[in-house]
Amino acid sequence: MAKRNTYFQDEVIERKIDIRQLGRTLRYVLPYKRVFMLVGVLMVVSSLAALIPSLILKRITDVIIPKQDYAGLVYMVLSMVLLAVLEIGITFAHSRLMGKTGHSIIAKLRQDIFYKLQELPFDYFDNRPNGKIVVRVTEYVNGLANFFTNFVMMLVIYIIKIVVVTVLMLTLSPTLTLVVFATVIPMMICVFVLRYTIRKLFGLHRAKVSNRTAFLVESIMGEKIVKNYNRTELNEEIYREVHNASLKHWRKIYLRNELNTPIVEFFWNTGTICLYGVALSMLLNGDPLINVGLMTTFTAYMSQFSGPLTQIAFIIQNLAQVSSNLEQVFDTIDYPVTIHDNEGSQELKDVEGKIDFNNVTFAYEDGVNILENFNLHVRNGETIALVGPTGAGKTTVINMLTRFYDVQEGSVMIDDKDVRDLTLASLRREVGVLMQDPFIFKGTVMENIRYGRPDATDEECIAAAKAIYADRCIDRLANGYQHMLDERGEGLSAGEKQLISFARIILKNPSVIILDEATSSIDTETENLIKQALDVIIKDKTAFIVAHRLSTIRNADRILYIADKGIAEQGTHEELMALKGLYYALNV
Numbered sequence: 001m002a003k004r005n006t007y008f009q010d011e012v013i014e015r016k017i018d019i020r021q022l023g024r025t026l027r028y029v030l031p032y033k034r035v036f037m038l039v040g041v042l043m044v045v046s047s048l049a050a051l052i053p054s055l056i057l058k059r060i061t062d063v064i065i066p067k068q069d070y071a072g073l074v075y076m077v078l079s080m081v082l083l084a085v086l087e088i089g090i091t092f093a094h095s096r097l098m099g100k101t102g103h104s105i106i107a108k109l110r111q112d113i114f115y116k117l118q119e120l121p122f123d124y125f126d127n128r129p130n131g132k133i134v135v136r137v138t139e140y141v142n143g144l145a146n147f148f149t150n151f152v153m154m155l156v157i158y159i160i161k162i163v164v165v166t167v168l169m170l171t172l173s174p175t176l177t178l179v180v181f182a183t184v185i186p187m188m189i190c191v192f193v194l195r196y197t198i199r200k201l202f203g204l205h206r207a208k209v210s211n212r213t214a215f216l217v218e219s220i221m222g223e224k225i226v227k228n229y230n231r232t233e234l235n236e237e238i239y240r241e242v243h244n245a246s247l248k249h250w251r252k253i254y255l256r257n258e259l260n261t262p263i264v265e266f267f268w269n270t271g272t273i274c275l276y277g278v279a280l281s282m283l284l285n286g287d288p289l290i291n292v293g294l295m296t297t298f299t300a301y302m303s304q305f306s307g308p309l310t311q312i313a314f315i316i317q318n319l320a321q322v323s324s325n326l327e328q329v330f331d332t333i334d335y336p337v338t339i340h341d342n343e344g345s346q347e348l349k350d351v352e353g354k355i356d357f358n359n360v361t362f363a364y365e366d367g368v369n370i371l372e373n374f375n376l377h378v379r380n381g382e383t384i385a386l387v388g389p390t391g392a393g394k395t396t397v398i399n400m401l402t403r404f405y406d407v408q409e410g411s412v413m414i415d416d417k418d419v420r421d422l423t424l425a426s427l428r429r430e431v432g433v434l435m436q437d438p439f440i441f442k443g444t445v446m447e448n449i450r451y452g453r454p455d456a457t458d459e460e461c462i463a464a465a466k467a468i469y470a471d472r473c474i475d476r477l478a479n480g481y482q483h484m485l486d487e488r489g490e491g492l493s494a495g496e497k498q499l500i501s502f503a504r505i506i507l508k509n510p511s512v513i514i515l516d517e518a519t520s521s522i523d524t525e526t527e528n529l530i531k532q533a534l535d536v537i538i539k540d541k542t543a544f545i546v547a548h549r550l551s552t553i554r555n556a557d558r559i560l561y562i563a564d565k566g567i568a569e570q571g572t573h574e575e576l577m578a579l580k581g582l583y584y585a586l587n588v
């Protein structure tokens, strides 16, 4: 199992940065291959066109000016204007096409991560702060957009440009071409080394940014506790720390980026001096080719040669950033979905409600068993109450039944069918869970009730609320069923939230009901209401009730006292009271 991670720990992604990650993006790019080809052609045309002005200039200085050929000059100037217009047109078409395509590609990637997040097993979420998950879907993916829209094509174009310029230079003067190479190659080595160190820093920077987001999200979610425990100042300090940690790497990246220009300029100036030096000695040796036109063209080509090269270095650095982003994005996309429909799994239907836990052993973290050889056999329609100390494993028992986690040993059966042989969709349709903190989504009361059955009519939703006596409580809200609720149900009392979630489950109508401390935060005012509602919910169904509130479980068919990785005591309320053991101790 993956190690747990917090906001002050860097996430360690074990996979190394490799070209395969970029290769995998091909899957996203290939559907747009036509657009890419079209853009490719446009860009080849435009980059070739960009080479023509130097040739025109050479002709003007070499031929037209000496001959004072004014018609020729007009002709040349017109062709330059035409080239410029062509260039503008192509640039426009290119950015239109790539802007759209890049964003479609990113949209698909973003969607894939979201879909994946919906499927991921709980241990993925257990091991990472929410913020670190959010940052993957939002920030990491953002950087990729630019990469796809601009850089991929540019890379190809720059390579083409370099090849063409090299050929042109060689035809003009092989010796001078060698001089250009002799300066540009060491320059590139320096630039690439620099980029390599920056690449490493980017990975570190990412990790720190993700820590910062994790802390941010946690602070927002715990806002009330933050204020009540006077953590504001301390949290500001922690924020500064996590922020500075990211800044530290950013500064290093920034400083190194700044080094880039002096390096390029140093080699560039040296190169130009060498170029003129060599040309001068060739001229002195009587080389007929050397003249002003050639030197102008050559200097222009030298910049057209090294320009793309430095750009390539820049793209490669970006590639590094993109690659470290992709690493984390694919880490999510690749995360094994351990809980899935197994081959040949069947639909769970016409549930009778017989449930068996056979020798179940389970651990969240290797070596720390929460349940050991746990055995429990439940008859159809039986109501089972689970009590016991906090952390004893009551919720864990439930987690096995809903397949939120899979058992390590043994099996859990519903109607004599192993839960692992049932489709997850049918299992979760038939087994309904109500938790202590009923999650309320942003939306109306009606929408919240309808959550598990989007096709239900308003009447069905209202009937569900009525069935558990929640309608009076809902009517009291300013807009009744159309009352807008905030995320997590801020502004509702615990009892009101609970009633809405009860209505939600009544509407879903599962065959097996689980209430995990669903009644423990209820105020006395709604307690009676909730108790009545509870009876409706579990009527004629197999039910598991985990409760603090002992009054709610007194009528259960069987009460289990969970302790020491198993069942310590079981029986009816009367039996257990007579036993004068652990359960009895809870009641006195």
Ligand SMILES: Nc1ncnc2c1ncn2[C@@H]1O[C@H](COP(=O)(O)OP(=O)(O)O)[C@@H](O)[C@H]1O
Residues within 6 Å of the ligand: 126, 364, 365, 370, 389, 390, 391, 392, 393, 394, 395, 396, 397
């Ligand atoms: N996702 C998890 N990862 C690791 N340990 C967990 C996880 N959930 C619960 N535990 C641990 O398992 C034990 C049993 O937890 P739980 O079943 O939730 O207890 P309870 O009886 O209070 O419902 C506790 O020690 C708890 O800390």
Ligand SMILES: [Mg+2]
Residues within 6 Å of the ligand: 394, 395, 396, 516
């Ligand atoms: Mg619990």
